Amino acid sequence: MLLIQQIINGVMLGSVYVTMAVAFTLTIGVLNFLNFTIPTLFMLAGMGAWALTAKGVPIIGAPLIPVVIAPIIAIVTTIAASLIVERFTFRYLKMKYGDSTEHAIPLVSSLGFLLIIENLVRIAYGTDPQRFTALEADFTFDIAGLMIRVPQLASLMISIGIVFAVNRALNHSRIGRGLRAVAENPDAANLLGVEANKLVPVIFMLTGLLCGLAGILFAMNYGEVSPQMGEDIGSKAIAGMVIGGLGSIWGAVIGGLIIGVAEMLTIHLFGADTVQVVVWGLLLVMLFFRPQGLLGHNSIGKGKL
Amino acid sequence: MSGYMTGILTVLSINIIMAYAIFLPAAAGQLNLGGAGFQALGAYATAFLSAKYGTPSWATIPAAMLVGGLVGGVLAFPLLRTKGVYLVLATFALAEVIAGAILNTTALGGAMGLSVPDYVGANVPMIAAACVTLFVFYLMATRFGLVMRAAHDDDVVTDLLGANVRAIRVVAFALGGALAGLSGALYALAFSFVDISTFNATISIYVLLYVLLGGTQTAFGPILGATFFTLLPEVLRSVLPQVKAFLAGIFGQTGAIAPPDESWRFIILGLLTVLMMIFRPEGLVTRTFIERLKGALRGQGARRKGAVA
Known part of the structure; x- marks a missing residue:
């Protein structure tokens, strides 16, 4: 029974990873770009929502924002930050394929943004973790002795709902068709009249939205935010994405859930110290034997990189 | 020389060696985002030998290089099957696995860290850094260095022209591992204490950043990048308060x-x-x-x- 409970907890934890892994996989699948700002955007949303309710807006000294509106403002801020990142990491960087370290240019640039955003938050609000209980809702119900927390269930539902919506948009909308064309072959898409420059910001807006939601849901579930909260969650989301397969949305969902369950089971069976070895060992084994991941295609991340 | 200057020179020397450790694979077209993992291997090899068997530093430093080089060489075969983003992720994962393994090994002190009875002064890291710099400059001037640069620019054409790109990359990765091991060993000996939380992902990111900012085309890049980013914090430490005071004065x-x-x-x-x-x-x-x-x-x-x- 305890084991089943741990698996349920793992799935709930995995839902946070899923949302971020989908953000990672979208940028990799369409733009071939490992966006390292995603963990910071996640942190920005969580810290932002907390800061708005507890400290008000810095510099202009606006009053405290009510708890109902703060998450929305935080998510909008996250989307804006993501668009700023797009402007400076992707839009003006010349992408000439051939030189094998050149694909790293946006990646390195996004590492720069990771440092900037995270440290700006540190300067504004300090490095300590903050209790953020305003959003925390604690309803629990049990089915046959299994405890299920309502906020966690809600966040799982929301995560899966977002994934369905994104997937549907990619497959059935005009923008989605354009994005898939760019993912397939940027040059050919350009020749056929797809305006890649107008589509790329859409990916970054989606990234901001997904990270923002993940950050708020995390704050709701765990009641604590800190400037470092993105590092651990973000790197596990990357692991989940790779296990599921780069560029595959359902792969990211499965990979994120696998990482969540693996983490909970490891803690249950071997203790918290071994989580790092199990999660990253899983990733390494996957990369050695099936680099394309569970659901990935061979082509992504190979031909162009 | 003041203690402050000696400290900075030690850190600078270690950082330069570390920069060349990341530079060698990067010059052959492979990004290594797991530098801290290899550094940790070298540091713990030295610390363990020194603390457990009292091995002197002239033996522990080569041992650390051997450990780093062997792990780099052996893992290069499966690792270099992956390319681009996959390689970045694989090296990152490797560093996390190494850190996790060390954290869970009681013989290595786990989360408590390990103190090193042995000690070397600032001159050893400085001489080592000078030797490594000369070695890399020499290496880049040889046929091997030429093929490395060719593999970096276009691996398919280099392969077609008869160079063994795979072997070159494995050797470059192993040499990088050995140099990272050396920098770890010098760290352990200069600071007399190793703690796995020092060798974290942030270190890997910084090293990769300053190598790429310095430039991976020539051997001048890493030394410039490492020097600039090691000295920048020290300069800023004295300049920033003045800037702030100046701005406060204006307002x-x-x-x-x-x-x-x-x-x-x-x-x-x-x-x-x-x-x-x-x-x-x-x-x-x-x-x-x-x-x-x-x-x-x-x-x-x-x-x-x-x-x-």
Whole structure:
């Protein structure tokens, strides 16, 4: 029974990873770009929502924002930050394929943004973790002795709902068709009249939205935010994405859930110290034997990189 | 020489060696985002041998290089099956696995860290850094270095022309591992204490950043990047409070002013990274830059020379 409970907890934890892994996989699948700002955007949303309710807006000294509106403002801020990142990491960087370290240019640039955003938050609000209980809702119900927390269930539902919506948009909308064309072959898409420059910001807006939601849901579930909260969650989301397969949305969902369950089971069976070895060992084994991941295609991340 | 200067020179030497450790695979077209993992291997090899068997430093340093080089060489075969983003992720994962394994090994002190009875002064890291720099400059001038650069620019054509790209990359990765092991060993001996939380992902990111900002085309890049980013915090430490005092003066504040947040340094590093990637994505020192410099020094038409390169 305890084991089943741990698996349920793992799935709930995995839902946070899923949302971020989908953000990672979208940028990799369409733009071939490992966006390292995603963990910071996640942190920005969580810290932002907390800061708005507890400290008000810095510099202009606006009053405290009510708890109902703060998450929305935080998510909008996250989307804006993501668009700023797009402007400076992707839009003006010349992408000439051939030189094998050149694909790293946006990646390195996004590492720069990771440092900037995270440290700006540190300067504004300090490095300590903050209790953020305003959003925390604690309803629990049990089915046959299994405890299920309502906020966690809600966040799982929301995560899966977002994934369905994104997937549907990619497959059935005009923008989605354009994005898939760019993912397939940027040059050919350009020749056929797809305006890649107008589509790329859409990916970054989606990234901001997904990270923002993940950050708020995390704050709701765990009641604590800190400037470092993105590092651990973000790197596990990357692991989940790779296990599921780069560029595959359902792969990211499965990979994120696998990482969540693996983490909970490891803690249950071997203790918290071994989580790092199990999660990253899983990733390494996957990369050695099936680099394309569970659901990935061979082509992504190979031909162009 | 003051203690402060000695400290900075030690850190600088270790960082330069570490920069060359990441530079060698990068010059052959492989990004290693797991530098801290290899550094940790070297540091713990030295610390363990020294603490457990009392091995002197002339034996522990080569042992650390051997461990780093062997692990790098053995893992290069499966690792280098992956390319691009996959390799970045695989090396990152590798560093996390190494850190996790060390954290869970009681013989290595686990989370408590391990103190090193042995000690070397600042001269050993400095001599080592000079030797490594000379070695890499020599290596880049040999046929091996030439093939490395060719593999970096276009691996398919290099393969077609008869060079063994795979072997070159494995050797470059193993040499990088050995150098990272050396820098770890020197760290352990200079600070007399190793703690796995020192060798974290942030270190890997910084090292990769300063190598890429310095430039991976020539051996001048890493030494410049490492020197700049090691000395930048020290310079900022004295400059930033003055800037803040100046700004406070403009806004009419008087009296004692709290020193600015340490985090500003990282913001400056981040800003420089973003700007460099826009304006000089190949790094500060490129082959063209060196050619132009040579042309200017010879007094010939620098423009003509630069156009050829």
